[in-house]
Amino acid sequence: MFAIVVSSQFYCVWLCIAVLTAYDFVYVTCCIHVILQLRLLKHNIKDALDKYEENPKQRLCCYIRHHQFLYSVFHRMRNIFSVMLLFHYLVTLGSSCFVLLQLVLRDMDAVSYASQIITIIFFIVQFGLYTFPAEGVAFEFLDVPNAIYISKWYRNKVEIQKLVLYVMMKSQQQQYFSGAGLIDINVETFDSVLRKAISFCAVFKNVLNN
Structure with a gap:
């Protein structure tokens, strides 16, 4: 029975490591992919507006469709990882408070x-990976209007300006x-997770001292 229990524990540990590693890797990889796609999209839109062409509408429409596609990818990722992100937020906050309390209240050896x-x-590092x-994905989406604004959009026709205005909005x-x-x-x-954990420990220690 003892051997079965130990084997189960080892199995669960390695299963958790594999699942968490794969899940984190997929999440980070998808975010990096979206960030790179948005940077490329900003460059292409700015390039299309800077280079004077008779009819850049076709190129811009293609870029706008790609922008909409990236938004759809973002919303799908948001739905898929929603519960997992809340779980990691609560686990990180609770674990940080618990560990800090142990460091403050208990006498421990070096090990x-x-x-x-x-x-x-x-x-903390794992939560930082999320x-x-x-933050990078949100920043790149918000930076698309800046890339359009610093381009030479004013040299294009009114219909082209209306197209890029939609993207900016x-x-x-x-x-x-x-x-x-x-x-x-x-x-x-x-940042709030770190501040809340430290504040909780400080308040709890003051309550015990009083």
């Missing part, structure tokens, strides 16, 4: 202290990945 530090670093790529609606629609996942969320 235990180092293991707790490594644990909290692991949770927040920073999400669409991109002004800044959107982030969300945790089940409850919180936005970005760099500010990453």
